[in-house]
Amino acid sequence: GAVVSQHPSWVICKSGTSVKIECRSLDFQATTMFWYRQFPKQSLMLMATSNEGSKATYEQGVEKDKFLINHASLTLSTLTVTSAHPEDSSFYICSARAGTANTGELFFGEGSRLTVL
Amino acid sequence: AQKVTQAQTEISVVEKEDVTLDCVYETRDTTYYLFWYKQPPSGELVFLIRRNSFDEQNEISGRYSWNFQKSTSSFNFTITASQVVDSAVYFCASSGGYQKVTFGIGTKLQVIP
Numbered sequence: 331g332a333v334v335s336q337h338p339s340w341v342i343c344k345s346g347t348s349v350k351i352e353c354r355s356l357d358f359q360a361t362t363m364f365w366y367r368q369f370p371k372q373s374l375m376l377m378a379t380s381n382e383g384s385k386a387t388y389e390q391g392v393e394k395d396k397f398l399i400n401h402a403s404l405t406l407s408t409l410t411v412t413s414a415h416p417e418d419s420s421f422y423i424c425s426a427r428a429g430t431a432n433t434g435e436l437f438f439g440e441g442s443r444l445t446v447l
Numbered sequence: 448a449q450k451v452t453q454a455q456t457e458i459s460v461v462e463k464e465d466v467t468l469d470c471v472y473e474t475r476d477t478t479y480y481l482f483w484y485k486q487p488p489s490g491e492l493v494f495l496i497r498r499n500s501f502d503e504q505n506e507i508s509g510r511y512s513w514n515f516q517k518s519t520s521s522f523n524f525t526i527t528a529s530q531v532v533d534s535a536v537y538f539c540a541s542s543g544g545y546q547k548v549t550f551g552i553g554t555k556l557q558v559i560p
Contacts, residue, residue: 364547373538373552374492421490425548436482436548438492 333357334426336439343414344447350410351442353424359404360426365397368421368441380407414446449474449541451551459557460529468524468554470539476500481515481522482540482548492538498522529558 333356343349353363361382366374378399379387386399396418398410407426411418423441450473460466472481483495496506498515506513510527526533539551 366550374550376547376549379547423492425492436494436542438484438494440491443490 334360334424334437334439336422336424336442338442339440340443340445342445342447345415346413348410348412349414349444350408351422351424351444353407353409353426353439355405355426355428355437358426358428360407360428361404363401363407363424363426364436365399365407365409366423366425368423370421374423377409382407411444414444416446419444419446449476449479449543449549451539451541451549453539453551453554455554456552457555457557459559461559462531463528465525465527466529466556466558468526468537468539468556470522470524470551472520472522472539472541474520474541474543476543478543480542482538482542483513483522483524484538484540484550485535486538486553487535495524495537526556529556531558531560534558 335354335356337352341349363380365377367377368374376389377392380399380401382401382404388394396412401407421441421443423438425436425438427436452471454469479500481498485493485495496513503515512525514523534557536553536555538553540548542548
């Protein structure tokens with residue numbers, strides 16, 4: 331089946347540094363990928379929709395200058411947390427939809443756990 | 448906009464018991480999709496099922512079954528003869544005319560041996 335891979339799985343960084351998380355669709359092309367954030371014991375909250383070749387669409391309350399999203403190819407989207415702070419510590423999950431219609435199945439990456447010291 | 452309510456935040460059952468996880472959704476879309484995902488302690492999300500709004504047939508997959516009722520806007524999930532490996536957080540989700548998916552808060556299921 332379709333696989334979405336995220337890298338890194340775990341990352342620890344110092345406050346003020348930037349961290350890049352990659353999301354790859356391994357065996358299908360994804361024109362649209364989604365980035366979610368999950369705080370401990372909470373649900374997944376959509377941060378932004380990443381569209382290949384165009385600017386990402388951010389959800390209300392998500393700072394686009396802090397969470398930079400780049401979807402440079404049909405198989406790769408990246409999320410960069412700029413000037414990370416401890417409150418950015420979270421579990422970040424990406425997903426990609428196989429196909430272009432809303433009927434396509436969503437595949438999720440393994441998630442990336444960010445800890446900011 | 449989609450809204451998904453999972454009223455049960457935590458459930459504990461003894462192994463081999465049946466358990467039903469409730470999900471109520473709200474939508475203004477005539478076409479929409481409903482999902483269930485499992486998130487084990489390791490964190491990854493495991494896709495379980497997707498139903499579209501035009502298909503109200505219930506579905507059974509092994510020990511898992513789903514009851515979709517548009518009249519009550521519910522999409523409940525039943526695990527029969529629960530096992531310890533079923534322990535996880537289960538998310539109900541919906542997707543309307545747009546591609547983004549809205550998740551419920553999740554139900555943490557603990558199956559006690």
